[in-house]
Each structure stands twice: as C-alpha cells, then as structure tokens.
Amino acid sequence: MHDIRLIRENPTGFDAMLARRGLSGVSSEILALDETRRARITAAEAMLAERNAASKEIGLVRKTGNQEEFEALRARVAEMKDETARLEAEAKAADEALTDLLMGLPNLPLESVPDGADETGNVELRRWGTPREMDFAAKEHFEIPAVAAGLDLGRAAKLSGSRFMMLSGSLVRLHRALAQFMLDTHINENGLTEVWTPVLVRGDALVGTGQLPKFAEDLYRTEGGHWLIPTAEVTLTNLVAGEIVEAASLPRRYTAWTQCFRSEAGSAGKDVTGILRQHQFEKVEMVSITAPEDSDAEHERMTRCAEDILERLGLPYRTVVLCTGDLGFGARRTHDVEVWLPGQGTYREISSCSTCGDFQARRMNARFRREGEKRPEFLHTLNGSGLAVGRALIAVVENGQQADGSVQLPEVLAPYMGGARRILPDGALA
RNA sequence: GGAGAGGUGGCCGAGUGGUCGAAGGCGCACGCCUGGAAAGCGUGUAUACCGGAAACGGUAUCGCGGGUUCGAAUCCCGCUCUCUCCGCCA
Numbered sequence: 001m002h003d004i005r006l007i008r009e010n011p012t013g014f015d016a017m018l019a020r021r022g023l024s025g026v027s028s029e030i031l032a033l034d035e036t037r038r039a040r041i042t043a044a045e046a047m048l049a050e051r052n053a054a055s056k057e058i059g060l061v062r063k064t065g066n067q068e069e070f071e072a073l074r075a076r077v078a079e080m081k082d083e084t085a086r087l088e089a090e091a092k093a094a095d096e097a098l099t100d101l102l103m104g105l106p107n108l109p110l111e112s113v114p115d116g117a118d119e120t121g122n123v124e125l126r127r128w129g130t131p132r133e134m135d136f137a138a139k140e141h142f143e144i145p146a147v148a149a150g151l152d153l154g155r156a157a158k159l160s161g162s163r164f165m166m167l168s169g170s171l172v173r174l175h176r177a178l179a180q181f182m183l184d185t186h187i188n189e190n191g192l193t194e195v196w197t198p199v200l201v202r203g204d205a206l207v208g209t210g211q212l213p214k215f216a217e218d219l220y221r222t223e224g225g226h227w228l229i230p231t232a233e234v235t236l237t238n239l240v241a242g243e244i245v246e247a248a249s250l251p252r253r254y255t256a257w258t259q260c261f262r263s264e265a266g267s268a269g270k271d272v273t274g275i276l277r278q279h280q281f282e283k284v285e286m287v288s289i290t291a292p293e294d295s296d297a298e299h300e301r302m303t304r305c306a307e308d309i310l311e312r313l314g315l316p317y318r319t320v321v322l323c324t325g326d327l328g329f330g331a332r333r334t335h336d337v338e339v340w341l342p343g344q345g346t347y348r349e350i351s352s353c354s355t356c357g358d359f360q361a362r363r364m365n366a367r368f369r370r371e372g373e374k375r376p377e378f379l380h381t382l383n384g385s386g387l388a389v390g391r392a393l394i395a396v397v398e399n400g401q402q403a404d405g406s407v408q409l410p411e412v413l414a415p416y417m418g419g420a421r422r423i424l425p426d427g428a429l430a
Numbered sequence: 431g432g433a434g435a436g437g438u439g440g441c442c443g444a445g446u447g448g449u450c451g452a453a454g455g456c457g458c459a460c461g462c463c464u465g466g467a468a469a470g471c472g473u474g475u476a477u478a479c480c481g482g483a484a485a486c487g488g489u490a491u492c493g494c495g496g497g498u499u500c501g502a503a504u505c506c507c508g509c510u511c512u513c514u515c516c517g518c519c520a
Contacts, residue, residue, distance in 0.1 A: 038479095041479075041480050041481095041489085042480055042488095044480095045479090045481085045488060045489045046480095046481090046488075046489090048488085048490090049487095049488055049489070051501095052489090052501085054500075055448080055500050055501045056449080057500095058448085058500050058501070059448045059449075059500090077500045078500070081500085
C-alpha cells in the first residue's frame with residue numbers, strides 16, 4: 001500500500017516509478033478520489049460538529065423544561081441527520097474506492113532495479129561453482145533410477161490429480177534431511193529464530209502481505225473461509241501485523257519450515273514433468289523485520305543466507321536481480337538464486353529474496369518506535385526462500401547423479417542420512 | 431460442537447442513556463523537596479483522520495460491524511477473540 005501523502009506531494013514521480021513496471025499514470029484517478037474523499041469528510045464533520053452541539057443543548061433544554069424549544073431543536077437535529085448520513089456515505093464510498101485502487105497497485109521498484117519487460121531483462125549479479133563434467137547424458141531428476149525408486153507420481157495423481165507427488169524410502173528421507181539441514185544452518189549459523197506457524201490463515205493476513213485482494217485465484221480456500229498459505233512469508237511477516245515493536249528488538253529474523261499451497265492458476269503447461277512445480281510443497285522460509293535504514297543490508301544478508309545453503313551443498317548457482325517487469329507485486333527489489341540443474345542444462349529458481357520496504361508494513365499496520373521518539377514509524381519487511389525443499393531435492397539428485405544410476409549425496413547431509421553418502425539405483429542407502 | 435462468563439487507555443480497574451476520551455490506581459515524564467536518592471507533593475501523560483503556516487479547532491475510537499435514540503462505553507442484533515465446564519479428538 002502506498003502513502004497517499006507521497007502521491008499527493010509528487011504525483012509525477014509516482015507515475016514515473018509505476019511506469020517502470022508497465023503501468024500507465026494512475027495518480028490522477030487517485031488524487032481525484034482523494035480530493036473527493038477529503039472534501040466529503042470535511043463537510044460531514046462540520047455538520048456532525050453542529051449536530052453534536054445541538055444534541056448537547058437538547059440535554060440542557062430538557063432539564064430547564066422548555067418543551068417548545070426542546071421540540072424545535074429535535075426537529076433541527078433530525079434534519080441534519082439525513083444530510084450528515086448522505087455526506088458520510090459519500091466520504092466512505094470515495095475512501096473505499098481509493099483503498100481498493102491503492103491495494104491493487106504493486107510496490108515501487110528501487111532505483112537500483114534494472115528496467116526490463118520480462119525475465120530476459122534480469123541481470124546476473126554473480127555465479128558460484130562450476131557445473132560438474134559428466135561423461136554421460138545427464139538425466140532429469142525423475143529419470144534417475146535412484147530417484148525413480150522412491151518417486152511415485154502416478155499414485156499421487158490417482159489420489160490428488162496432477163502436480164502432486166508421493167515420496168518414499170531414501171528419497172523422502174533425503175527430502176527431510178534437506179529441510180533439517182537448512183533449518184539447522186539458519187538457526188545455528190545465521191542467527192534466525194525458528195517459528196512454527198499455521199498454514200491456514202484469515203484473509204486479513206494475506207491482504208497484509210499482498211496476495212489479496214488481487215491474487216485470490218492463485219490460492220486455495222477452505223469452506224470455512226480459511227486460506228491455505230502459499231508461503232510462510234504470510235505467517236512470519238504477519239507476526240508484527242498491527243503491532244508497535246521496540247526499536248531495540250530489531251532486526252527480527254525468523255525462519256519456518258512449512259507446507260505451501262498454490263493453485264498454480266495460469267501456469268498450465270509449464271513444468272509439467274517431475275516435481276519442479278507442485279500444488280503442495282515444502283519450503284524453509286526466511287523473514288526479516290527491520291528499521292528502514294537497515295533493509296538494504298538485510299536484503300544482501302538474506303540473499304547470502306540462501307546462497308550459503310547451496311554452497312554447503314556444493315550446488316552451483318547464479319544470483320540475478322529481477323528487472324522491473326519480473327518483479328513480484330509486493331517487492332521493491334528481488335534477488336533470485338538459481339541453481340544449476342544438469343538434467344535441464346540450465347539454472348532454475350530455488351530461492352527468491354525480496355525487500356518490500358514499508359509496502360507490506362503499511363498494509364498490515366506494522367510499526368516500531370525509536371528510543372525516545374513519540375511517533376511510531378512503519379517497519380521494513382523482507383522475505384526469502386531458504387530454500388524451496390523440493391527444488392533442493394531436485395538439484396541434489398541431478399547434480400549428484402552417476403553413470404550407474406546412483407546418486408552421490410552432499411557430505412553435509414550425511415549426519416541427517418544415518419551416515420549414508422549415496423542412494424543406489426535400487427533406492428537403497430549406502 | 432453445546433453451555434456459561436467476559437473483552438474499557440501502556441497496565442490494573444470504575445462506570446447501565448447526556449456535562450464520559452472516559453473516575454481511581456499503577457507505570458512513565460517533568461518540576462518541587464534532597465548533599466544525592468527514596469518517600470512525599472505538584473503538573474502532565476492515547477491514537478487516527480479532516481482543516482490550519484502554526485497556535486489550535488473539529489471528527490472518530492471503551493473487541494469489530496450494524497441498529498434504536500435528539501444523544502450510546504451504557505440498550506438491541508450479528509460477528510470475533512479470551513476464559514471455564516461438557517462433548518469429541520491427534
């Protein structure tokens with residue numbers, strides 16, 4: 001949500017920023033609504049003040065017992081009541097229209113974000129690692145014998161339809177090991193606080209982080225009215241919703257390992273083989289809550305936390321900064337970390353780290369107070385995957401695949417795999 | 431799921447139709463007092479929005495949303511959350 005005062009002060013600047021995201025000037029409509037809203041509020045309040053004064057007078061008059069004057073005042077107030085109601089309704093209508101409009105507008109990109117129409121405009125920031133030379137044709141994850149032994153897409157489809165998976169044996173253990181390894185690293189090395197959160201939330205929470213009202217079709221909703229979270233960004237960020245926190249408690253750094261649910265509306269035909277894109281998947285999420293002046297550094301730190309996981313796993317990656325055309329709704333700047341997938345011969349997104357500035361904080365009214373200051377200020381919020389567990393699984397097995405159909409596992413996972421370092425072609429650990 | 435009780439300012443807590451943004455207390459800030467501190471005394475102490483250069487004025491807010499009334503913290507309806515008991519349950 002945008003600060004209406006900033007738009008009032010600098011409408012052309014606001015339009016110019018939104019233009020970078022491909023939106024034509026909306027400030028004129030915003031300002032018109034804002035003006036109507038304020039005019040009606042002023043008028044309604046003036047009339048209300050008069051009415052309140054008259055009502056007070058009625059009380060006094062009634063005590064003095066002058067019946068005529070009492071009735072006259074009553075009639076006058078009754079008249080004003082209709083007029084007040086009309087003005088208030090108009091003010092409310094303008095206010096709602098304005099809020100709807102503002103709620104549907106994406107965040108403004110930071111200066112440092114490159115311009116571009118789509119993902120081809122993203123700019124590579126750095127690369128780490130070298131894809132392994134393989135003297136055989138690299139397979140995609142679902143084709144590798146060691147993986148196929150524990151991956152059952154057919155039966156998952158029988159139960160749930162497409163874009164669901166069933167994992168068993170060594171493969172699910174590897175999946176769990178990855179999540180545990182990520183969590184332990186974030187908790188022990190990166191100083192994040194682990195949180196267990198609900199995965200069913202109220203609509204308000206999703207409005208706060210920006211998924212609603214605009215992207216309802218991407219989400220699942222229960223009959224009881226709960227929504228399933230598409231990412232723990234929702235629950236972790238909303239931890240500070242409606243609160244005023246002490247500056248001394250910042251930055252707050254959270255991590256959570258949760259199920260995530262996405263309808264994947266609009267991604268028909270994309271990534272239909274394997275487990276790259278699922279309706280239900282696991283993610284270890286990172287969320288930071290900071291003071292405004294610290295969010296840039298925090299963004300870099302968070303991105304490094306995601307990259308660090310890949311480095312410990314020995315998985316080659318590259319990090320890109322998304323261009324304006326590829327930027328998500330709530331983000332000011334996003335770093336995507338893309339891991340090397342030999343089976344596809346390309347880098348694929350495994351983490352997305354975004355700084356949202358005060359965009360989400362405004363929507364959820366999350367503030368902090370500086371030591372000695374009276375006025376609270378809006379917080380800055382950041383979120384990033386650290387990492388998507390299913391995709392990490394894909395990356396580990398594809399990069400570790402051997403000519404004989406087995407998979408060599410990263411050394412750091414051995415403690416989580418009962419000391420095993422390989423998955424054999426038949427799915428057994430070794 | 432059933433029954434009951436309750437949600438008032440940073441906290442506790444009074445308040446059943448008007449003069450209530452709301453007694454009192456705690457906390458906090460400032461001042462007096464003191465060699466210094468404590469105690470004591472005094473003063474002050476919410477947020478948002480609208481108008482205004484400002485001083486300041488106005489409006490709203492007693493869980494949330496409606497309603498009754500000239501007037502609602504107070505009466506009515508719906509919702510929500512918390513607590514207690516019962517039921518069910520991993």
